[in-house]
Amino acid sequence: MNTTPLMDGPVRDRIIADPDLLLDDQDIMRALVGANEKAMGGNIVDLRGIAMERLESRLDRLEDTHRSVIAAAYENLAGTNQIHRAVLRLMDATRFETFLRDLSGDVADTLRVDVMRLVLESEGDGDDPTIRQLGAVLNVGRPGFCDSYITRDRDIPVRVVTLRQVQGHGTEVYGERAADIRSEACLKLDLGAGRLPGMLVMGSEDPHLFTPQQGTDLLTFFGGVFERSMRRWLSAGV
Structure with missing residues (x-):
């Protein structure tokens, strides 16, 4: 050897x-x-x-799973922080006009969405000058409009939060921005007893920002905070 x-x-x-x-x-x-x-x-x-x-x-495989879990945890934490900052911004408003302006401005920027729209159902005239003064962020629809928009007139249950990819959709909500929207989140709002429902719509030019496979817990929480704020404003007679 x-x-x-x-x-x-x-x-x-x-x-x-x-x-x-x-x-x-x-x-x-x-x-x-x-x-x-x-x-x-x-x-x-x-x-x-x-x-x-x-x-x-x-x-x-275990290492890949470990990395995926860590990445998901960081993403969830970042999303939670975004929602918390947006909620705090909503609570800062002392006037309804400021509340709506922040919704389409700082709140939309914080949530990284391109368009934010609040839709209120009403039996009255949506062309009221007072409503037009509140800006494009507020839309008024006929009774039943929110459910019709969320389900696209299909006979399916209306969820509190609906996430989907879209194209060439929602002119009645987004106006001239509709052609740019590729995904959206629709939050059904319960505005209290004796009031017609509402809807908060978030539109994005990114087709992957909102997809049906994503979780809805954070947006459900945000919608719950938002509808309670709206009840307060409506009770104040705005």
Whole structure:
């Protein structure tokens, strides 16, 4: 047997002093296992090597899952912070006009949506000059408009929060911005006993900002805060 070292002295000494360097390197370990299989010949099945490959594959899947969970947690935390900042901004308003202006301005910017619209159902005339003075953010629709818009006139249950991708949709809500909207969130609003319902619509030019596969917990919370604020404003006689 040849006892003459075949490896450079410093490298060999480093490996002997700290063999974990090899054990922790998947590429090196894979190469060593492959060399061992070649040395045993083609008619021998190395069950230990097969088991190692399966364990490596399982470890890779676990690491991918771990990264996905961490990424989802950070995304959820960022979304929670956005909703909290938007809610605080809504609570700052001392006049209804300011409330609506903030809705289409700072609140929309905080939530990173391109268009924000508040729709109130009414049996009256939506062309009231007082309503027009409140800006494009406030739309008035006929009774039943909100459910019709959310379901697109289909016979399906009306959810509190509806997320979907759209195109060429919602002219009656977005006006001239409708052509740019690619996804939207529709929040059904309960404005209290004796009042017709309302709807808060968030539109985005990003087709992936709102999709049906996303969770709705944060937007449900935001909608609950918003509808309570609206009840307060409506009780004040705005």
